[in-house]
Amino acid sequence: MWKIIRPYLRNIYRRLIGLKFFFYDYIRYIKFSGWKENFDDIEVRNYKSVILYHGLEKSLSYKVRNPNSGWNNAYQILELLKIADKDKNLGFHEKVSKIVLEKFLSLSENINSEKTQYFIEELKKLNNFNENYKASCGYIEYSKNDYENGILENPEDFFLSRYSLREFKNEIVRDIDIKRALNLSMKTPSVCNRQPWAIYHTSKKEIKDIVLTYQQGNKPFGENIPNLIIVAVDLKAFFSADEHYQHWIDGGLLSMSIMYAFHSVGIATCPLNWSAKPKNDLGLRKSLNIKDNHTIIMVLAVGYPNENNKVCVSPRKTLDDIFYNLEKK
Ligand SMILES: Cc1cc2nc3c(=O)[nH]c(=O)nc-3n(C[C@H](O)[C@H](O)[C@H](O)COP(=O)(O)O)c2cc1C
Incomplete structure (x- = not known):
């Protein structure tokens, strides 16, 4: 029964x-x-x-x-x-x-x-x-x-060499490197070029610990992440009900740009989901200076790669698996 x-x-x-x-x-x-x-x-x-x-x-x-x-x-x-x-x-x-x-x-x-x-x-x-x-x-x-x-002379070299890295070199990424990549990512397109983004960054252990307590998906590597970024989007940029998903889209695009920007200068990242329960979202907001109008899109672990690393292969489907010719019904 x-x-x-x-x-x-x-x-x-x-x-x-x-x-x-x-x-x-x-x-x-x-x-x-x-x-x-x-x-x-x-x-x-x-x-x-x-x-x-x-x-x-x-x-x-x-x-x-x-x-x-x-x-x-x-x-x-x-x-x-x-x-x-x-x-x-x-x-x-x-x-x-x-x-x-x-x-x-x-x-x-x-x-x-x-x-x-x-x-x-x-x-x-x-x-x-x-x-x-x-x-x-x-x-x-x-x-x-x-x-x-x-x-790019060989775009495959660029795109196929990015892997999510979860164990980094034990070294905080220099501010100049962080800012360089983030500056590159500012060229990301957004709806009407509103650029509704907010990027929060820290390398302080006590702050990283708070973020990672509320993020589900950083065990067991979280405690050794050198730098953490929170990608957020400003809800004030959106004016109508039709736009209610737009912040996720603009935020997703920025997140990917940031990852590729870091990759282009030899710094590794691991995206960390913020599919957080309201309880966790509120908990984090209580502890840190994230503005109420900023919706958290995702967290990013950032660090220099070690000489030798192990990464998940995470195999991709073939294009044929997902490709459709768009036709009239
Ligand atoms: C939005 C998003 C959220 C993710 N969240 C996590 C996470 O919480 N923990 C984790 O270890 N990996 C996370 N990942 C990493 C994925 O597992 C990884 O990107 C995927 O397996 C493809 O591997 P690759 O990035 O090495 O190509 C996330 C990726 C994305 C795009």
């Missing part, structure tokens, strides 16, 4: 637990995402700015652009610039948004329009933007040759 009931009970239990965990994510999204569009919050305002100016950047980059497009975004950018100016507290994206807006206004099809005159007058009223601020933004000419700078 028990044998028959057990799978049913297990199914019910899993559904209820699943609901609880989904609810935890839902509550976090409601509490911390940018959906209220509170533009007094510099971070929310900045994420909104990048969504808008990225629309202009795209419009600027088309070979044949619709000469009437972009104005809607331009007006919204101007409104945010005014709020930022009053706030006297400027973030990266809003400083960039002003430059992109000016590039948009100076397009040959816009420069002499009445609308542009209005914008120029309004922009003159801003007091807190540094006129000398420079940022590479808008669009650039990018040739086939430029793209070819990225060609």
Whole structure:
């Protein structure tokens, strides 16, 4: 009898637990995402700015652009610039948004329009933007040759030589090496280029111990991990219900970039899942300075490899196992 009931009970239990965990994510999204569009919050305002100016950047980059497009975004950018100016507290994206807006206004099809005159007058009223601020933004000419700078002589050597390493050289990775790899990973694409990331790093034993107590999957190697990184994503960057999974996606992309960036400079990593129960997520947040609006995507162990290492082979399926030609039904 028990044998028959057990799978049913297990199914019910899993559904209820699943609901609880989904609810935890839902509550976090409601509490911390940018959906209220509170533009007094510099971070929310900045994420909104990048969504808008990225629309202009795209419009600027088309070979044949619709000469009437972009104005809607331009007006919204101007409104945010005014709020930022009053706030006297400027973030990266809003400083960039002003430059992109000016590039948009100076397009040959816009420069002499009445609308542009209005914008120029309004922009003159801003007091807190540094006129000398420079940022590479808008669009650039990018040739086939430029793209070819990225060609690896033997890409297989690069991609097939990365393995997750769980036992590292007994040496803390130097800050300069950590920062170099993390800087490379900043080129990771993200939705509308929002770059909603937060990266936490430590090499302090007492902090690593706290993280690893809550992470399920670092036994028995955890205690000797030299450096730990937590990859997180800022929920404030997301404004609507359709985006409720976007932070996992942007965070996943950044995580992989970080791993490849470390690999490209000879430093090994092991991804450590943060498929954590709400209890563990809350426990970690109580102990460490992780901002409430930062959702933890995963943890990364980082270290220099030893001369000789043993790694799991972790064989891969063949491409044929997972490849489908996309066809009409
Ligand atoms: C999101 C994610 C979470 C992971 N979590 C763990 C973990 O908690 N503990 C662990 O030992 N390995 C973890 N791994 C490592 C995987 O086991 C490993 O990437 C996989 O077996 C492929 O091996 P490779 O990385 O050496 O190619 C994780 C990997 C990913 C991508």
